[in-house]
Amino acid sequence: MKKFSALSILLIAGSPVFAQGAPAESAAAENAPSSVSLFVENDFKFSDRYYTNGIKLTYADYGDDWWASAAQFAVLRAVGLDSDQAWQTASIGQNMCVGYDITDPNPPLDDRPYAGWLYLSSGAHLVKKDSLDSLTVTLGIVGPQSYAGDVQRAFHDIIDDPDPQGWRNQIKNEPGIVIAYCHAERLFEYAFSENFKSDFIGAAGANLGNVITEGRIKALFRIGFNLPNSFSEKRIDYSSSADVYYFDPAAADWHLYLYAGATARFVGYDITLNGNTFADSRSVDPKWLVGEGNLGVSAKYKNLELSLNWTIRSEEFNTQRGGPHFFWCANARVLF
Numbered sequence: 001m002k003k004f005s006a007l008s009i010l011l012i013a014g015s016p017v018f019a020q021g022a023p024a025e026s027a028a029a030e031n032a033p034s035s036v037s038l039f040v041e042n043d044f045k046f047s048d049r050y051y052t053n054g055i056k057l058t059y060a061d062y063g064d065d066w067w068a069s070a071a072q073f074a075v076l077r078a079v080g081l082d083s084d085q086a087w088q089t090a091s092i093g094q095n096m097c098v099g100y101d102i103t104d105p106n107p108p109l110d111d112r113p114y115a116g117w118l119y120l121s122s123g124a125h126l127v128k129k130d131s132l133d134s135l136t137v138t139l140g141i142v143g144p145q146s147y148a149g150d151v152q153r154a155f156h157d158i159i160d161d162p163d164p165q166g167w168r169n170q171i172k173n174e175p176g177i178v179i180a181y182c183h184a185e186r187l188f189e190y191a192f193s194e195n196f197k198s199d200f201i202g203a204a205g206a207n208l209g210n211v212i213t214e215g216r217i218k219a220l221f222r223i224g225f226n227l228p229n230s231f232s233e234k235r236i237d238y239s240s241s242a243d244v245y246y247f248d249p250a251a252a253d254w255h256l257y258l259y260a261g262a263t264a265r266f267v268g269y270d271i272t273l274n275g276n277t278f279a280d281s282r283s284v285d286p287k288w289l290v291g292e293g294n295l296g297v298s299a300k301y302k303n304l305e306l307s308l309n310w311t312i313r314s315e316e317f318n319t320q321r322g323g324p325h326f327f328w329c330a331n332a333r334v335l336f
Contacts, residue, residue: 056093072124083126096148114170116148143173180238224257234307
């Protein structure tokens with residue numbers, strides 16, 4: 001029996017989702033704990049420019065009975081994908097991008113546009129012990145109604161940082177949609193001892209929409225104690241695959257591991273760089289290939305999991321200054 005209904009949790013998170021029934025995938029996993037995860041990405045102590053902040057709150061629940069993810073599950077199964085377990089996720093989040101110098105009230109036209117993105121998402125995930133397929137739909141708005149400028153100004157006032165001056169030049173309001181698919185697979189696993197192991201995970205996917213259209217290829221190496229049957233680094237992404245794992249009731253109640261990963265992004269369109277789809281706004285010429293590397297550590301004890309990740313991202317547009325961009329991601333996850 002679920003400890004909380006999907007309705008009560010998702011009303012708190014701001015997502016219009018409710019529970020309809022019990023999952024039918026795996027009797028052994030029916031008691032799998034739900035979880036709430038908070039992700040915060042920021043370039044604090046690195047640069048305070050370009051992609052400068054992201055925050056995402058995700059609720060993950062075992063089953064396939066939310067109406068908001070019903071279409072995604074139907075699509076995954078219609079193309080022949082099966083699973084031992086099914087998971088569903090709902091998220092609310094906000095991203096913000098700024099120029100090279102936030103104290104400049106009128107950034108040069110070849111600088112990255114100021115842009116905010118406020119969104120809700122619902123995801124469907126089919127899981128086996130060594131594979132994951134995720135299909136997630138994200139809806140939201142870019143522009144002033146994302147309130148990214150207000151959030152950044154308020155936060156900088158609290159921490160006594162310089163007031164960001166360029167938000168008057170941000171891209172205009174526009175509804176946004178992203179449909180994200182990701183397939184991840186554990187390709188290699190080696191056990192040094194009973195609880196000290198390493199594995200290698202490969203993943204490929206795509207994001208499609210007027211906010212971002214891109215393909216992705218990812219690789220992830222992990223080593224440590226009691227590796228969980230999960231499939232992603234602890235980062236914000238559109239598929240929400242970082243919040244999903246294969247539940248093993250016999251698994252240890254703690255883990256500690258290090259990981260290193262790399263991602264190649266093949267970018268077709270990015271509204272935070274290309275500017276608005278249906279209105280005139282500032283824009284720059286994006287690079288079609290963007291690389292990322294990341295290092296991280298994850299620790300869990302009983303119902304609390306904490307992770308910290310550092311990412312280096314190659315230049316995203318042709319007139320970018322300052323070279324590669326660095327930022328970190330902190331994640332706290334509570335299971336119940």
